[in-house]
Every structure is written in structure tokens, then in C-alpha cells.
Amino acid sequence: xxxxxxxxxxxxxxxxxxxxxxxxxxxxxxxxxxxxxxxxxxxxxxxxxxxxxxxxxxxxxxxxxxxxxxxxxxxxxxxxxxxxxxxxxxxxxxxxxxxxxxxxxxxxxxxxxxxxxxxxxxxxxxxxxxxxxxxxxxxxxxxxxxxxxxxxxxxxxxxxxxxxxxxxxxxxxxxxxxxxxxxxxxxxxxxxxxxxxxxxxxxxxxxxxxxxxxxxxxxxxxxxxxxxxxxxxxxxxxxxxxxxxxxxxxxxxxxxxxxxxxxxxxxxxxxxxxxxxxxxxxxxxxxxxxxxxxxxxxxxxxxxxxxxxxxxxxxxxxxxxxxxxxxxxxxxxxxxxxxxxxxxxxxxxxxxxxxxxxxxxxxxxxxxxxxxxxxxxxxxxxxxxxxxxxxxxxxxxxxxxxxxxxxxxxxxxxxxx
Amino acid sequence: xxxxxxxxxxxxxxxxxxxxxxxxxxxxxxxxxxxxxxxxxxxxxxxxxxxxxxxxxxxxxxxxxxxxxxxxxxxxxxxxxxxxxxxxxxxxxxxxxxxxxxxxxxxxxxxxxxxxxxxxxxxxxxxxxxxxxxxxxxxxxxxxxxxxxxxxxxxxxxxxxxxxxxxxxxxxxxxxxxxxxxxxxxxxxxxxxxxxxxxxxxxxxxxxxxxxxxxxxxxxxxxxxxxxxxxxxxxxxxxxxxxxxxxxxxxxxxxxxxxxxxxxxxxxxxxxxxxxxxxxxxxxxxxxxxxxxxxxxxxxxxxxxxxxxxxxxxxxxxxxxxxxxxxxxxxxxxxxxxxxxxxxxxxxxxxxxxxxxxxxxxxxxxxxxxxxxxxxxxxxxxxxxxxxxxxxxxxxxxxxxxxxxxxxxxxxxxxxx
Numbered sequence: 001x002x003x004x005x006x007x008x009x010x011x012x013x014x015x016x017x018x019x020x021x022x023x024x025x026x027x028x029x030x031x032x033x034x035x036x037x038x039x040x041x042x043x044x045x046x047x048x049x050x051x052x053x054x055x056x057x058x059x060x061x062x063x064x065x066x067x068x069x070x071x072x073x074x075x076x077x078x079x080x081x082x083x084x085x086x087x088x089x090x091x092x093x094x095x096x097x098x099x100x101x102x103x104x105x106x107x108x109x110x111x112x113x114x115x116x117x118x119x120x121x122x123x124x125x126x127x128x129x130x131x132x133x134x135x136x137x138x139x140x141x142x143x144x145x146x147x148x149x150x151x152x153x154x155x156x157x158x159x160x161x162x163x164x165x166x167x168x169x170x171x172x173x174x175x176x177x178x179x180x181x182x183x184x185x186x187x188x189x190x191x192x193x194x195x196x197x198x199x200x201x202x203x204x205x206x207x208x209x210x211x212x213x214x215x216x217x218x219x220x221x222x223x224x225x226x227x228x229x230x231x232x233x234x235x236x237x238x239x240x241x242x243x244x245x246x247x248x249x250x251x252x253x254x255x256x257x258x259x260x261x262x263x264x265x266x267x268x269x270x271x272x273x274x275x276x277x278x279x280x281x282x283x284x285x286x287x288x289x290x291x292x293x294x295x296x297x298x299x300x301x302x303x304x305x306x307x308x309x310x311x312x313x314x315x316x317x318x319x320x321x322x323x324x325x326x327x328x329x330x331x332x333x334x335x336x337x338x339x340x341x342x343x344x345x346x347x348x349x350x351x352x353x354x355x356x357x358x359x360x361x362x363x364x365x366x367x368x369x370x371x372x373x374x375x376x377x378x379x380x381x382x383x384x385x386x387x388x389x390x391x392x393x394x395x396x397x398x399x400x401x402x403x404x405x406x407x408x409x410x411x412x413x414x415x416x417x
Numbered sequence: 418x419x420x421x422x423x424x425x426x427x428x429x430x431x432x433x434x435x436x437x438x439x440x441x442x443x444x445x446x447x448x449x450x451x452x453x454x455x456x457x458x459x460x461x462x463x464x465x466x467x468x469x470x471x472x473x474x475x476x477x478x479x480x481x482x483x484x485x486x487x488x489x490x491x492x493x494x495x496x497x498x499x500x501x502x503x504x505x506x507x508x509x510x511x512x513x514x515x516x517x518x519x520x521x522x523x524x525x526x527x528x529x530x531x532x533x534x535x536x537x538x539x540x541x542x543x544x545x546x547x548x549x550x551x552x553x554x555x556x557x558x559x560x561x562x563x564x565x566x567x568x569x570x571x572x573x574x575x576x577x578x579x580x581x582x583x584x585x586x587x588x589x590x591x592x593x594x595x596x597x598x599x600x601x602x603x604x605x606x607x608x609x610x611x612x613x614x615x616x617x618x619x620x621x622x623x624x625x626x627x628x629x630x631x632x633x634x635x636x637x638x639x640x641x642x643x644x645x646x647x648x649x650x651x652x653x654x655x656x657x658x659x660x661x662x663x664x665x666x667x668x669x670x671x672x673x674x675x676x677x678x679x680x681x682x683x684x685x686x687x688x689x690x691x692x693x694x695x696x697x698x699x700x701x702x703x704x705x706x707x708x709x710x711x712x713x714x715x716x717x718x719x720x721x722x723x724x725x726x727x728x729x730x731x732x733x734x735x736x737x738x739x740x741x742x743x744x745x746x747x748x749x750x751x752x753x754x755x756x757x758x759x760x761x762x763x764x765x766x767x768x769x770x771x772x773x774x775x776x777x778x779x780x781x782x783x784x785x786x787x788x789x790x791x792x793x794x795x796x797x798x799x800x801x802x803x804x805x806x807x808x809x810x811x812x813x814x815x816x817x818x819x820x821x822x823x824x825x826x827x828x829x830x831x832x833x834x
Contacts, residue, residue: 019671022663052632061663064632064651082649082657082758089663123546127631129562131545145546194618201611206665207636208625214544215469215481219625221618232499234481240499246439246478246506247690247769248623254436273664341499352664 019204021272023060027160028091031058031153032075038149039071039120046070046112047120047146048104048138050130053210053352054122054150056273061089066098068108076111078104105137120146125212155349155357156371161274162395162404165351165373168271169393169405171203172278175267176407183414185259185284189228189252190244193221196267206270209277212353220268223252226261229387236345238337238379239264239387259284259416262291262386266377273352277375278405279391285416292411294380294388297329299409301378302390305346305360309394309401315347315364322346322360322378331380338383347376350393372396373404436621438689440477444577445508448475448570449492455566456488456537463487463529464537464563465555467547470627470769471539471567473690478506483515485525493528495521522554537563542629572766572774573788578691579812579821582768582790585688586810586822588620589695592684593824600831602676602701606645606669607661610638613684623687626694629770637685640669643678646804653762655754655796656681656804676701676833679708679803683794690769694792695822696808702833709828711797711805714746716826718795719807722763722777726811726818732764732781739763739777739795748797755800764793767810789813790821 035058039047049055049067056062058069063086065079078098079086087095096107108115119138121131123145134143157165178199183192197220201207209218216235224231224241233240233250242253257263263282268275281287281295304325305318326335336342347360350373358366358374372395379389390409394401452475456464466472466484473479475486480503482496495515496503504512513524522532536555538548540562551560574582595616600609614637618624626635633652641648641658650657650667659670674680680699685692698704698712721742722735743752753759764777767790775783775791789812796806807826811818 020659020662050631056664062651062666081651085648085650085666089666124544125631126545127541128543128545128548129540130631131548188619190621191615191619194615197618198608198611198615201614201638201669202605202608204607204661204671206661207638208634208665210634214467214542214547217625217627221624231502233502234479234498242437244621244623245437245689247473248625248687249479249502249506252618254621270665272662 022089023091024160025091027158028058028060030158032069032092034153035069035150036071038153039069042149043118044071044120044144044146045118046116048134049122051122051125053212054147057150057154057352060091061086063089065090066104067092068112070112070116073112076108078107101133101137116141118142118144120144120149122147151357154351156369157351157373157395158371161351162371162373164272164274165276165393165395165404168269168274168276169407171200171205171271172267172269172276172405173407174203175200175205175269176265176280176412179265180282180412180414183257183282183284185416186256188254188256189223189225190221190254192257193223193252197221200267200269204271206273209268209270209275210353211355213355216355218268218354219251221252222250222266223263224387225255225257225263226386227384228253228255229262229264230382230384232338232341232381236343238343239381257284260286260288262287262388264387264389265412266391268354275350275352275354276393276404277350277354277377277391278393278407279377279379279389280407280412281388281390282412282414284414286413287411291386291388294331295390295411297331298378298380298388299390300329301325301335302376302392305376305378306394306401309368309396310399311370311396312367314367315358315360316362318360319346319362319364334380334382336379337381346378347374349373350375368396370396370398439506440508441577442508444575445475445477447575449486449509451570452486452567453488455570456486459566460535461488461537461561461563462535463533465551466539468539468542470629471564474567474571474769477508478503480506483521484509485529487529487533490529493525495524518550518554533558535559535561537561537566539564568774571768573786574768574790574812575788578768579788579790581689581691582693582810582812582821585686585691585693586695586820586824588617588622588688589684589686589693589822590824591620592617592622592686593682593697593829596682597699597829597831600674600699600701602833603673605671605673606640606642607638607671609674610640610669614638617684617686621688623690626685626687626692627770628772630772633772635685635771636668638669639667639683640680641804642672642674642680643803644801645670645672646679646681647799647801649755649758649798653760655760656798674701677703677705679704679805681804681806682829683808685771692767692769692771693810693821694767694771694794694808695810695824696794696796696806697824697829698805698807699829699831701831703830704828708803708805711748712807712828714748715795715797715805716807717746718742718752719793719809722793722795723811723818726785726813727816728787728813729784731784732775732777733779735777736763736779736781751797751799753796754798763795764791766790767792785813787813787815
């Protein structure tokens with residue numbers, strides 16, 4: 001029955017109505033086949049996926065559903081809501097309607113023939129209540145972690161994925177150029193963020209940046225002018241900004257932006273679920289020479305790290321390159337945070353979630369591979385005074401990197417009048 | 418030592434720089450004391466809080482930290498990052514720096530005298546990996562759920578909290594009136610959302626709406642014009658809209674808005690962490706009579722439910738009132754979703770998270786209390802055609818309700834030229 005479902009209802013993919021493109025079937029096939037290889041080489045009989053971003057990566061839809069992927073055999077996509085929409089969007093062949101969790105074991109028995117002996121689950125994100133339900137449903141199975149396998153697969157992007165990220169980069173370029181044109185003295189940071197958001201939305205930005213975490217959440221309006229840049233907060237970043245209240249103590253605030261202040265604009269873009277991240281310094285009128293010198297120093301740090309990037313090098317090696325150049329430039333004390341509050345990474349993987357592997361970090365031992373994408377963001381914090389930095393998203397190529405953010409590397413000067 | 422910490426560094430609460438108001442100490446004292454009562458009456462010796470919204474509610478800061486609250490005795494606020502900022506913002510008296518989880522048991526032993534026999538944790542949100550760490554750290558303690566206790570406390574708002582929500586309501590009013598003025602034929606839904614977002618940001622909206630869930634995420638740009646309103650998606654709502662891609666398949670899309678279409682604008686606002694939610698119908702030019710009739714019907718459903726609301730009544734009773742009026746109005750088949758895809762709630766609690774209790778839902782047995790807040794959103798879905806609805810946020814008073822969203826109850830007509 002499942003295979004013969006013909007979705008009825010409105011044709012909401014009507015191209016005359018809107019753009020809305022599905023993930024190609026062959027992309028899904030490739031991902032599933034890579035996951036199955038990974039399951040086999042790790043001796044895991046099958047995996048079961050619940051978290052929405054993992055589901056989206058493996059099926060092409062974010063509709064509420066579960067996905068069973070055995071190491072050998074056909075994946076089963078159990079779709080709850082909206083079923084018709086899930087059927088249209090999912091690249092998995094076997095699509096089965098499900099109403100409640102209790103139907104999971106009988107449906108797996110029916111289509112896979114039995115329950116697996118070992119089952120991989122997302123231990124990094126599944127809440128303990130959900131885990132206990134899975135323990136009950138799969139009584140007798142050994143439950144193990146599968147998230148790390150999938151995160152590794154996700155870290156290497158296909159040409160299709162890189163194409164979307166490059167488009168997101170071009171959207172970012174338009175948003176930043178727009179920001180430079182409309183920025184005016186006296187605007188609050190958050191009002192300026194709103195103007196950039198409006199432009200980004202009009203170009204198809206999806207608004208939310210996703211983060212795999214209980215307590216972190218991502219936002220794209222990290223706009224810190226002058227003193228705001230000198231404020232640290234709870235996020236794992238060199239600076240957090242003031243934010244709007246203790247309930248949202250990061251990013252743009254109600255502080256009015258003044259002339260000659262260094263303004264850090266870190267505004268990520270998301271298209272079709274894929275994110276790029278980038279930072280440029282803005283200034284209304286001219287930037288005082290001291291800040292300009294620091295900006296040139298931090299650009300040299302970024303270039304040195306990118307020059308050293310190639311397949312095989314580890315995140316920790318690149319982190320080390322950054323430290324060395326910072327030392328040579330005489331900016332070690334303010335590099336990656338104030339002296340007593342530094343972060344231990346200078347770049348993070350990026351794709352469907354903004355804390356994807358790899359990490360360009362003090363302790364990351366994983367060798368980079370061709371096709372991995374990351375955002376490299378060396379930053380300086382002058383505590384109580386300002387922040388200076390730069391950020392681009394790149395992909396590791398056969399012999400180096402390619403930028404996915406085509407934004408010009410310069411100070412974005414807004415007019416004084 | 419902990420008590421004598423004098424935060425140094427920049428005075429980022431400088432009132433000449435920005436607005437940024439702290440949660441009053443007596444508010445925190447009251448919350449802690451209510452939690453301690455609840456722990457005692459449930460026989461739980463102590464509770465340990467990790468999730469950021471719970472931490473914010475109980476301490477007044479979102480800085481990275483843990484909170485230990487015994488049923489009797491002094492709470493201990495273990496602050497990780499940023500320590501100085503956490504010390505300034507937290508309303509807990511005993512503030513202790515912590516670097517790693519390993520220090521949790523010795524610090525509790527030091528300040529509480531021992532480890533508790535029973536410890537309440539957030540089982541609904543804590544990932545299983547985190548839970549296992551807690552099992553190791555608190556070996557020998559019985560770990561139980563404490564989330565439900567706190568969610569119940571959170572559902573009843575103080576005058577301070579209601580004041581913030583009412584301010585959020587007034588911000589929403591300005592954002593909707595602005596939307597009516599700038600809406601033009603041919604704008605895409607998402608571009609219109611961006612213009613409302615820019616206005617909301619300028620007025621201090623915090624941009625993200627928070628939701629307590631692994632797989633749900635909240636966004637405020639739920640703007641569905643014409644056919645978009647007739648599309649169901651994965652979210653627990655009568656309609657989802659098309660969205661921008663299968664990776665963000667809800668809310669505003671790239672569809673251009675046309676004249677005479679019913680346009681559903683459901684745009685929540687967040688101030689100081691507190692949210693209000695509201696929906697109005699917009700139209701460019703005149704709305705065809707058929708839709709206008711449906712709008713009047715759904716307004717009558719909302720009024721009937723609000724008229725019946727008072728302390729003591731249960732969510733399921735109010736849900737039943739809605740069903741009865743929908744029946745009388747002859748709209749049962751399209752009420753709360755298409756015939757085969759209806760939701761079983763018509764309202765949701767709201768405050769720091771958008772899926773807070775109480776629920777005005779088919780199965781909610783909890784009697785309402787004075788001070789509870791909820792968003793009431795009866796909606797109609799004409800599958801493949803449009804959505805019609807209304808939504809307001811209210812607080813339960815001694816003898817009825819008070820609206821926290823002062824927006825006029827009318828169709829918001831934008832000009833045709």
C-alpha cells in the first residue's frame with residue numbers, strides 16, 4: 001500500500017505560485033548508501049532517526065516522521081504529519097503512514113522482517129523521556145549512539161549542497177551591500193539588524209539558523225557597535241554583545257550606533273536549510289587608525305590559516321597557525337577573547353547546523369577532507385571598548401580552499417550624512 | 418568567597434548607553450520560594466536546573482550556569498560563563514564560579530552539606546548523554562522529573578510578568594498597524610514578513626520565540642496569503658503554510674500576495690523573554706463576502722470561549738465550547754484544520770516558552786487559575802484555498818479574562834494603490 005500512495009490535495013509546488021525546490025532523489029540515495037556503509041563498518045545493525053535536521057538530511061523532508069535505516073536492506077520512512085506532504089518531499093522509496101510510537105516495532109517487523117539486535121540512536125540530542133520510550137519499544141535491542149556517524153557524513157558536502165551554500169553566499173553579499181547603503185548614525189543596533197533582516201527575507205533567507213544543542217540557539221543579528229563588541233556573554237564566542245535583555249543577552253542591542261565606531265556585523269544566511277556565516281567590519285565615516293591596524297592584523301591571521309588549509313591537516317594545526325600569526329602581529333592578548341575569557345576555537349563546521357564538524361579548534365584531531373565546509377572567524381576583543389574581526393565560509397578543495405562567501409574583504413563604510 | 422565577588426570590567430548596563438533591565442530580586446525570591454514549596458509537597462529533597470529558560474526563570478540570567486534548589490535551605494547558583502555578567506544579573510544570593518561539571522558534587526557538598534537522596538531534573542528536555550553524566554555525578558541519588566513542577570509554577574504569572582506581556586502586546590499593535598500601511602499587492606509573503614520584522618526589531622522585539630521541544634522551533638513570520646493558508650505542514654497547528662523550502666516548510670513563502678485574498682498574519686512578539694501571540698486577517702482591497710462571513714463566525718467562536726473563561730474551568734471545557742459554537746455556525750468541517758487533519762487544541766499557554774501550560778485542548782483536565790496566560794487561536798482551513806482566523810493573548814482574572822493584546826478586532830485593510 002505504502003508505495004502506491006498518490007498524494008491528492010492542493011498542488012502547492014505549483015511553479016507559477018512560488019519557488020520551492022525538492023531535494024534530488026539521487027542526493028538522498030547517496031546519503032543513505034554512505035550511512036549504510038558507516039553502520040556496517042561500525043557493526044551497528046540498524047539506525048533510527050528522530051531529530052528533524054537528521055531526518056531532513058536523510059529523507060529530504062522536515063515533515064514529522066521517523067526513519068529506520070538498516071545496515072543492509074531498504075530504509076523505512078514512517079511519516080506522521082503531514083503525510084501527503086511527506087510523501088511528495090521524501091526521497092526514500094518506502095513511505096508508510098504512522099499515527100503513534102506504538103506502531104514503530106510492528107511496522108519495522110513487517111517491513112524489515114524483525115527487530116535489530118543493535119540500534120543506533122541520536123544520544124546527543126534525544127531527551128531522556130524519549131530515550132526511555134525507545135528502550136521500551138525496542139526491548140532487548142542494544143541501543144548505541146549513531147549521531148556521531150551521521151555528523152561525520154554530513155560534514156563532507158556534495159556539489160549539490162555546495163551549490164546551495166554558494167547561493168546563500170551571494171544572498172549574503174547583497175544583504176551586506178544593502179546594509180552599507182542604509183546604515184545611518186543614531187540607528188540602534190537592533191533597528192539596523194531589522195533592516196538587514198528585511199532585505200535578507202526578501203531574498204529568501206530562512207530566518208532561523210539551526211544549532212544542535214540543548215542550551216544554545218542561533219540567531220543572525222549579531223551586530224555589535226563600539227562598546228557592545230567589548231562585552232562577553234554565555235555563548236561560545238569571543239564576544240557576545242549586550243543583547244536586548246538578560247533573557248536575550250547576545251547580539252544587537254538598543255544601543256545607538258555612532259560615527260567612527262568599529263561595527264562588527266556577523267549575519268548568517270540560510271537557504272534550503274543550508275547556512276553560510278560571515279563577518280565584516282562596518283563604520284560610519286572613517287575608522288580610527290588603531291582599529292584599522294587591528295583589522296589588517298586579523299585579516300592576516302585569517303589569510304594565513306586559509307593558506308595552510310588543505311585535505312589532511314587537522315583543526316588543531318590550523319588553530320596553531322592562527323595563534324602564531326596573532327603572536328607575530330602582537331595581538332595575542334586580545335585574540336579570541338579578553339585575556340581571562342578566551343575561546344578555544346577559531347572556526348566551526350557549517351551546513352544544516354551551525355555547530356557541525358569540523359572544528360578549527362585547539363583540540364580537534366580530525367584531519368580535514370575535501371568537501372568539508374567551515375566558517376573561519378578570527379576575532380579580537382578589546383574589553384569594554386570594541387570588537388574587530390572577519391569571517392568567511394569556505395570549502396576544502398583538493399589543494400586548498402574555495403570561498404563560499406564572495407563578499408569583498410574591506411571595511412564597509414557608510415556615509416556620514 | 419562567592420558572596421563577596423565584585424564584578425569588575427565595563428559597566429555594560431550604563432543607562433546612557435542602552436535600556437537593559439534586570440529581573441527584580443523579589444521576583445526571583447518569590448519564584449524560588451514557590452518551587453521549594455512544590456518540592457516539599459512532592460517529597461523531592463532538591464532540584465538541579467540546566468535548561469536555559471528554566472535557569473532564566475529561577476535566577477534572572479541566561480548566562481551559562483547550573484542552579485541547585487533544595488526543598489529547604491539556600492539555593493546555589495553555579496555560574497560558568499560569563500561569570501561577571503551572571504553575578505550582576507542573578508537574583509540568587511549564593512553565586513559560585515564553576516569550570517567543569519566535575520565540580521558540581523563537591524560544590525553542592527560544600528554549600529549544602531551533603532548530596533540529596535532525591536534529585537529533580539528536567540527529564541523532558543535533558544538529552545540522554547547529559548542525563549548519564551548526571552547519573553554518574555549523583556551516584557546513589559534517586560533522579561526524578563522536576564520539569565512538570567516548574568512548568569506549573571511558570572504558568573501563573575506575577576504582576577511583573579503581566580506588565581512585560583502587556584508591553585509586548587502594545588509593541589505588537591504598532592507592528593500590525595505598520596504592516597497594514599506598507600502592505601502592497603505583489604509583495605511576497607516573506608518580504609512582507611521582513612518589513613514587519615524590521616519594525617518589530619526597532620521596537621525591541623527579541624526575534625526568537627522559544628519552544629520547549631526537540632523537534633519544534635518557533636518563528637514569528639507565520640504570514641499565509643490565499644492558497645498558502647490552505648496548506649498543512651508538520652507543526653501542531655491547523656495550517657502550516659508553504660514556507661521557503663522543504664527545510665523550512667512553514668510560514669511565509671515566496672508567493673506574491675494578491676488583492677482580495679484573505680491574508681492570515683500570525684506574528685508573535687517577545688520582550689525580556691516574554692512572548693505574546695496574536696493573529697489578524699489582512700486584505701488588500703476588499704475581502705469577498707464568503708470569507709468575511711467565515712471571519713465573523715470564527716470571531717464568535719473566540720468570544721464565546723473567552724466569555725466562558727474563568728478560574729476553575731478546565732481547558733477541555735473551553736475546547737468543548739469552541740466546538741459547540743463552530744457547530745452552530747456551520748463551520749465544523751473546516752474548524753481547526755481540514756476534515757482529516759484537525760488539531761485537538763484551540764489555545765496554548767504562553768510566557769517564556771510558546772508551548773507553556775495551560776492548553777485549551779480536548780484532553781486538558783487542569784482547572785485554570787487566576788494569573789494564567791494563554792493565546793486563544795480558533796482557525797479555519799479551506800484546504801487548497803485559504804485560512805481564516807483570529808488570535809489574542811489573555812490572562813485569567815478573578816472573574817474572567819483581560820486581553821494582553823490590545824490590537825483592534827477587525828480586518829486590516831491595505832490600500833489597493
